[in-house]
Amino acid sequence: MAKKIRVTVWNEYRHEKRNEKVAQIYPKGIHGAIAEFLQKYPDIETRTATLDEPDHGLGGDVLDDTDVLIWWGHTAHEEVKDEIVNKVYNRILDGMGLIVLHSGHASKIFRKVCGTNSDQLRWREIGEMERIWVIEPGHPIVEGLDEYIEIPHVEMYGERFDIPAPETLVFISWFEGGEVFRSGCCYTRGKGKIFYFRPGHETFPIYHQKEIQRVIYNAVRWAKPVDGPKPIFGNVEPLENIRGEQELS
Amino acid sequence: MAKKIRVTVWNEYRHEKRNEKVAQIYPKGIHGAIAEFLQKYPDIETRTATLDEPDHGLGGDVLDDTDVLIWWGHTAHEEVKDEIVNKVYNRILDGMGLIVLHSGHASKIFRKVCGTNSDQLRWREIGEMERIWVIEPGHPIVEGLDEYIEIPHVEMYGERFDIPAPETLVFISWFEGGEVFRSGCCYTRGKGKIFYFRPGHETFPIYHQKEIQRVIYNAVRWAKPVDGPKPIFGNVEPLENIRGEQELS
């Protein structure tokens, strides 16, 4: 049997403890809700980690044992220790997948892999409607979807969003109030795959919505590490006189 | 003095002759209107060509003498002769710029350079509002613009638009009725640069709008040919023993 994909769902986990409305929507925290629906898929195993645990729950071997890390943060990005951010960064370059959700666009780790001020965008919180259009209907991340996803009430994010042009732009959002947004963005950094996915908010039940769950599941599968080459870096000898032999099957 | 950019504005030129409303908006044809505003720029010289001229106005040396070709067609794409399409195609690969406007997405030449069924998209003609967002504020094509362009009444084009992912996505449109669209798309084919720009319609005065004119002007400058290398194709000798000498300044 194929090995399961090991997912760690990271959450700031502050709103849920302080705001009753959020607690009602996500009684086990946003991380709990995401881990719960992912856990139902037979090819995935999950664990969770949160800001206020020691080392933000990412100490020891946790990252080494993680194939894909999901990141949700909002109000406490600056409390994430640089040392942990650097550990996450190096694991991504070494192949771990990263899925950044919603307000995670302003997290230290996403800004670091973007190389831009990805915290910069337009926003508005009046509960307007969002329609998320599939731009690449052949991409693995849209498996099982219809041509758009509709979310009745959301916080709006609008362009200009200060990110590098995605390698693949999977979704574009339309908002009732007049904005558009690049809502599903694929990147590669080192050997790691990164997916930014806009939907999600603490005061709307967006991570309970079936299509959103499907996208996150698809993204986990897309972002899982590949057992590719381990490049040699540094000072090397010329190869020119070493004509290899062909190993035939 | 720098050489002017030689622009040929091509138009199907049927609507204007048959439909009084269109004729009122574009008394000299859409090609006439575009050539007229471009001609005001000191670095541009224009000529026009239309479907019903011999060789669609693109015979003889016209294409060889063209730096950037602007293409507007709508109802008669199939009447454009394959022989002329191939001439245009080869000139693009050899460096001529191509700007495809609005319904030109379904033209033979754009389908040919896309390698997809770029005639496929959603559309609706109820005169709704369009807001065109600048996605890449550092791109030469958005010089002089604000962060969005608003057009009060348009024909809507919506995703899914069956094009290859643009090399640079410059604009995304928002429509009142709920759709989004990749409205400014840059491609390279051979040595030629191609820009697809969505706005424009025969029954709305869109090519009289200042920002739209500015985009077309910017795109002409961006798409003009570069005097780059002329690659050698075909059977070649090994280069390994020819160690060149360095020509120092």
Place this chain on the structure above:
Amino acid sequence: MAKKIRVTVWNEYRHEKRNEKVAQIYPKGIHGAIAEFLQKYPDIETRTATLDEPDHGLGGDVLDDTDVLIWWGHTAHEEVKDEIVNKVYNRILDGMGLIVLHSGHASKIFRKVCGTNSDQLRWREIGEMERIWVIEPGHPIVEGLDEYIEIPHVEMYGERFDIPAPETLVFISWFEGGEVFRSGCCYTRGKGKIFYFRPGHETFPIYHQKEIQRVIYNAVRWAKPVDGPKPIFGNVEPLENIRGEQELS
């Protein structure tokens, strides 16, 4: 059990019948050799098709029953009927994967999806050495590889290769005689994924080489269709008043 990926290996199949040396290397044809090693993988089932069969072996339901089509042609590209090329093209846009090998760069179908004169490149046939470097070590197509593949004797292909910039450039080749080449190029056209892979020639046993076989297998898995949305094209109603309900899990 998961459904197998249905691969059709297409071959021009002329060299093998006319040239004894080629027949010795590929006694069952290049298509036979490729089908044979792919067939050993438990998740793949193969069939073959060749130029001189009726409809080039691609009539009836063959394409509808194909998830990934592998294409090898060399001397008879022009004999492939346009009607079959168009069928293949439409199946790609509808989601079928396409893997184009070596001299298939000049095939009608690859030129059509490129939108360039992809038959244009430098070449030389002196049996020099090629070293194929992995540029994206995290890409699914390089699973199980080392940082380069070495082939002792090849026909050289060199830049400038007149293709659109690949969406992902997976491999770059180095040749003894002084050239480089973009040897592993990913594209999306419509819902279909396309991979161009340079190695392979009729007079060298390249498709018997283990790493080459691994790349082709990986590419098949990468290029298989995704069950994504079926976009609606054409004239549509505005969506703005239809606020959907959220289907929660």
Place this chain on the structure above:
Amino acid sequence: MAKKIRVTVWNEYRHEKRNEKVAQIYPKGIHGAIAEFLQKYPDIETRTATLDEPDHGLGGDVLDDTDVLIWWGHTAHEEVKDEIVNKVYNRILDGMGLIVLHSGHASKIFRKVCGTNSDQLRWREIGEMERIWVIEPGHPIVEGLDEYIEIPHVEMYGERFDIPAPETLVFISWFEGGEVFRSGCCYTRGKGKIFYFRPGHETFPIYHQKEIQRVIYNAVRWAKPVDGPKPIFGNVEPLENIRGEQELS
């Protein structure tokens, strides 16, 4: 008359003071050599800045008065103050162009905009030959070049180079010893354009070579700021009820 492009050439400027051989090749420093040839172009004005000046020569209004910054560093990357790196970074996001040369791949600023460990690559210093192939013959950066540039003696850099896939890959290098390298890489970060150009070394007269000078000049022109929109970030009102009027020409 058009405004000149204001170029600041930044150099670590250590080798030239400590190593006689380097001093002979670049008696005014590498910055001096680059500024000198750029200064000959009528559309460019230059200044220089070096590590050991106060604020590394980039204090006060220097960066605000710079359209394009050229960066050469090698042994003292870590001595560049984070505060200055951040100033440079913010100016890039705001539109300033950046050209990173050779060993500048390991500089703090390039690693920051890459979002990867771009200091990671293969290297070798045996004075082998390099041939730099033009991959995009229609790109403004290759204006005036032949299809390749040959440099008789260089330090080799080889793949895997840990950078994000360039938005445009302009050059690929071939090295005598068996490696390849992505030698001309375009990126956009915020409103700023970035070009990484591999050639150059302190012990070879590479910046005296005419074609190399031409590439740097072309890159300056390509990377100069565009007077595009200044996006509004942050909390915004809905736009939906403000139907703009069309300003016609």
